[in-house]
Amino acid sequence: MKKLILILFLVSSSVYSEANTDQKNKLWTFTFIRNSTYLFPYEKYEFRDTFGGYRNKGNETVNNFEFSFKKRFQDSNxxxxxxxxxxxxxxxxxxxxxxxxxxLVATSSVSIGDYFRSQIRFGFLYSLTSIPNFSLILGTRYIKSELTDTFPLTYSIRFGQKYIGPELGFEYQSDKYANFFVAFRISLFQLYGRIYNNYSFSALNTDQGYISVNINPYTKYIGSEIYLKTGYYFTENAFMTIGLKSIVARVLPDDMRVYSGDTRYDTLQNIEYGLRGNYTKSDAFQSVVIEFGANV
Incomplete structure (x- = not known):
């Protein structure tokens, strides 16, 4: 991480020393972002609804990295x-x-599996001439995540989701004041795809001696992202920001009926889903963000 920050700083400094051009001529922006993220994923709630006895341990966190770039088309908004x-x-x-x-005789923190998440955003920005420093966002967002765990001959789980769809929003970055600036981005998205709840475990009191479930319903993923940050320019081109980012979404599957091959298990699970009357679950992430970037 230190090497990348140094590279960004040197690149931006060298560009500035070679040509003291106006900032408007800078067409590329590269950023490297470190997120400290609190996790409230959909897969956690689906696991708890499927297997009883579990409850929140507290906030799970993970440090992760993000890379982004933006290119402005010359003589264009x-x-x-x-x-x-x-x-x-x-x-x-x-x-x-x-x-x-x-x-109740004891409580203990128990691993429910390994969690993976991937996200890609791609799209276009349009700078409004009537409102300085304000841009509209029209893009797409792709998300894939899953919670997996297995123990040979005993159980296997795979709860996950995969979506793609449109994203609309806007962003703003203020002019510099003593090299400081503030910025924010707000976006709304509605994605389409599937969730997959695949799990199996041994159960001697069942028809087959085990339970095996594979649910893959079509699903809508509707949510928003809010990103607030403040930054400082070390040179004309190199900058650093500190901010907060929040992603909150609703997961809305079409159908969650269980078909495992065991009549008793299927009946109990489907009655529970029916009594609940709502398949909707949440998916949320809150991050503290440190960003290093350069305009070239």
Missing amino acids: FSVYTDFLEFNKRSFSQQFDFYQNNQ
Whole structure:
């Protein structure tokens, strides 16, 4: 990370020393971002609804990195942007309650699997001439995530989701004041894809001696992202920002009926889903963000 920051600083400084051009001639912006993220993923809630006895342990966090770039088209109000994020959270854990004779005897933090998430944003920005420093966003967002765990001959789980769809929003960055500036981005998205709840475990009191479920319903993923930050320019081109980012979404599957091959298990699960009357779950992430970038 230190090497990348140094490279960004040297590149921007060298460009500035070679040609003291106006900032408007800078067409490219590259940024490297470090996120410290609190995780509230959909997969956690689906796991808890499927397997009883688990509850929130507290906030799970992960440090992750994001890369983005933006290119402004010369003599135009249009820009193109993209950013990429991917991370793994090993041993994602929840609190498990141990009972004996219907009495709570102990609680313990138990790993429910490894969590993976990937996100890609791509689209266009249009700078409004009537409102300085204000741009409209028209793009796409791709998301894939999953929670997986397995133990040979005993159980296997894979809860996940994968979507793509449109994103609309706007962003603003103020003029510099003593090299400081503030910026924000707000975007709304509605994505389409599938969730997949695939799990199996041994169960001697069932028709087959095991339970195996594979649910892959079509799903809508509707949410918003808010990103607030303040920054400082070290040179004409190199900058650093500190900010907060929040992503909140609703997961809306078409159908969650269970077909495992075991009549008793399927009936109990489907009655529970029916009584709940709502398949909707949430997916949320809150991040503290440190960003290093350069205009070239």
